[in-house]
Amino acid sequence: MDQSNLPPVPPPPVGSSERAALDADLEREIQEALGDMRVEDMVPDRPTGGRPGAAPRSERNVRTGTVVRVHDGEVFIEFDPKRQGVCPVAQFEQPPAPGERFEFVEERFDPFEQLWVVRRPGATHKGDLDSLSAGMIVEARCVGMNKGGLDMEVAHHKAFMPAGQVDIRHIEDISVFLGEKFPCKIIELRREKGRMVLSRKAVQLEERARSRDKVLGEIEVGQTRTATITSIQQYGAFADLGGVDGLIHVSDLSHERIKDPSEVVKVGDVVEVRVLRIDREAKPPKIALGRKQTLSDPALTAIAEIQAGATVTGKVTKLTEFGAFVELSPGVEGLVHVSECAHERIPTPAKVLTVGEVLQLKVLSVDMDRKRISLSRKALLDRPAMQSSGGDRGGKGPAPAPMRADDPVMRKLRAKFAGGRELKGGLG
Numbered sequence: 001m002d003q004s005n006l007p008p009v010p011p012p013p014v015g016s017s018e019r020a021a022l023d024a025d026l027e028r029e030i031q032e033a034l035g036d037m038r039v040e041d042m043v044p045d046r047p048t049g050g051r052p053g054a055a056p057r058s059e060r061n062v063r064t065g066t067v068v069r070v071h072d073g074e075v076f077i078e079f080d081p082k083r084q085g086v087c088p089v090a091q092f093e094q095p096p097a098p099g100e101r102f103e104f105v106e107e108r109f110d111p112f113e114q115l116w117v118v119r120r121p122g123a124t125h126k127g128d129l130d131s132l133s134a135g136m137i138v139e140a141r142c143v144g145m146n147k148g149g150l151d152m153e154v155a156h157h158k159a160f161m162p163a164g165q166v167d168i169r170h171i172e173d174i175s176v177f178l179g180e181k182f183p184c185k186i187i188e189l190r191r192e193k194g195r196m197v198l199s200r201k202a203v204q205l206e207e208r209a210r211s212r213d214k215v216l217g218e219i220e221v222g223q224t225r226t227a228t229i230t231s232i233q234q235y236g237a238f239a240d241l242g243g244v245d246g247l248i249h250v251s252d253l254s255h256e257r258i259k260d261p262s263e264v265v266k267v268g269d270v271v272e273v274r275v276l277r278i279d280r281e282a283k284p285p286k287i288a289l290g291r292k293q294t295l296s297d298p299a300l301t302a303i304a305e306i307q308a309g310a311t312v313t314g315k316v317t318k319l320t321e322f323g324a325f326v327e328l329s330p331g332v333e334g335l336v337h338v339s340e341c342a343h344e345r346i347p348t349p350a351k352v353l354t355v356g357e358v359l360q361l362k363v364l365s366v367d368m369d370r371k372r373i374s375l376s377r378k379a380l381l382d383r384p385a386m387q388s389s390g391g392d393r394g395g396k397g398p399a400p401a402p403m404r405a406d407d408p409v410m411r412k413l414r415a416k417f418a419g420g421r422e423l424k425g426g427l428g
Helices: 016-034 126-130 200-218 298-304 408-417
Strands: 062-071 074-080 083-088 101-110 115-119 137-146 149-154 157-162 181-190 195-199 224-233 236-240 245-249 270-279 286-290 311-319 323-329 332-337 358-367 372-376
Touching: 074 115, 083 101, 137 157, 149 181, 149 195, 181 200, 195 200, 245 270, 298 332, 311 332, 332 358
Parallel strands: 083 115, 157 195, 245 286, 332 372
Antiparallel strands: 062 074, 062 101, 074 083, 101 115, 137 149, 137 181, 149 157, 181 195, 224 236, 224 270, 236 245, 270 286, 311 323, 311 358, 323 332, 358 372
């Protein structure tokens, strides 16, 4: 396998100039996704559970609720047996006690938690927002989708995640994240614009960088490891070993011959692989993996059932100058050497065979170690009868050449070589 096809390990931290270029690329991505929209414009307020035509939020949406419990910075409130809400504890002068009653303003309904997000009358989230800053890792919930990405929520503040920042790999349908909570990095926070931009991808890259060094320190040739298929190319499939990628060449994906890796694996598949080669001298290191090395070979089982001397049926799959390859069963081929194609001497197997032709053949030998089967076509064909020469030889061979008539030249040869005696053989 060509080592040049092996994948790179993620690069080390970049310099200031490269970082500036990456920041510029990120800003372009955000601008393309957001345009002129503010994050507030992206997650519509749903004071009545998101029903079309709902009235805008106002202080008139005030309800009195009873504190049920305080947990992890959140105050859980009950308005009636079928209506509950949650409010940040930071909006109280001191943490309330269960059973206390307060007035709250309903802001929106969270369909994933089945809770109303509420606030104290006159309170805002500015204090909480001031505690956030770019670069922080926060837990965020995906509350919807919008142009170019996901609508997110961090501590009751609206945020946005561009589609390109959702995952290291391309995800065809990002709606699978709706309702999910996951750690994100704040990659942009502009209070004057009311914009908070998050990246799940940034967290993944940091985790991947930490695990990469560990994997490279532990991995050895011959190990069997679990990997996740991340990309499929014509020449093979890339698999993530947990922080570093390796390449499974197409010839090492399956015992059967395949034209495209997608015939046996797809992106997201978790597979067992054998570490075949590691080039730690390369920058970055390259790792060659094999999937078929962890699978039983069905061809060996089929070959073990074939015995020398048996008669088998197969289909011609390929013709070469030296012989014909014949498929005996899926993944099992034998070779009919050109000398075993016919009793007569032929220049190539194409003289008597065609691709796709079904033949009956005799098994001459089976080599289990090399998975080779030698076959013969002529062994099952009648040997052609030799042509009879007639005369008194009974058809046992060609007739002798006729004697040359006596002439002056013949007489001269007799005189020179036989001394008057009768010459034998072809001279008379």
